[in-house]
Amino acid sequence: MLLDELYQDIIIKHYKNPHNFGKLENAQIVERDYNPFCGDELTLYVRVENNRIEEVRFEGKGCSISQASASMMTDIIKGKTLEEAARFSAGFRSMLYGEKKLRDEELGSLVALKGIEQFPVRVKCAALIWIALSRGIEKYKKEQGKPKS
Numbered sequence: 001m002l003l004d005e006l007y008q009d010i011i012i013k014h015y016k017n018p019h020n021f022g023k024l025e026n027a028q029i030v031e032r033d034y035n036p037f038c039g040d041e042l043t044l045y046v047r048v049e050n051n052r053i054e055e056v057r058f059e060g061k062g063c064s065i066s067q068a069s070a071s072m073m074t075d076i077i078k079g080k081t082l083e084e085a086a087r088f089s090a091g092f093r094s095m096l097y098g099e100k101k102l103r104d105e106e107l108g109s110l111v112a113l114k115g116i117e118q119f120p121v122r123v124k125c126a127a128l129i130w131i132a133l134s135r136g137i138e139k140y141k142k143e144q145g146k147p148k149s
């Protein structure tokens with residue numbers, strides 16, 4: 001058996017009915033990532049206002065794990081500052097790789113992906129959208145830091 005049945009249920013629900021799915025116009029962060037091992041392909045859209053994530057959407061195709069992880073991510077990072085989102089993303093990714101433990105209260109519905117470290121081939125699926133998020137935030141901040149000409 002793959003993951004806990006309850007957790008599978010949460011994953012399937014997000015997969016069948018992903019939250020915040022679709023393109024976002026006027027997003028300042030647009031970041032794609034691809035997982036060649038599974039064929040997952042996702043694009044992340046983030047609209048930032050006063051350093052805070054105002055709106056976040058994603059689109060693309062992929063397995064249930066990659067889609068569910070992206071769907072849950074949009075719920076949890078909305079309203080966070082860029083720093084908070086980047087910190088959470090780093091923490092969540094190290095949890096996926098079994099390097100760090102996060103408390104269930106911090107994880108929200110992402111708790112469903114807690115056992116994924118036992119399935120190394122699926123870790124990249126779950127991490128994909130978070131990799132895009134971290135890289136997108138980094139690029140955006142670098143861009144903001146440049147003197148305006």
Ligand code: ZN
Nearest residue numbers: 038040063125
């Ligand atoms: Zn996948």
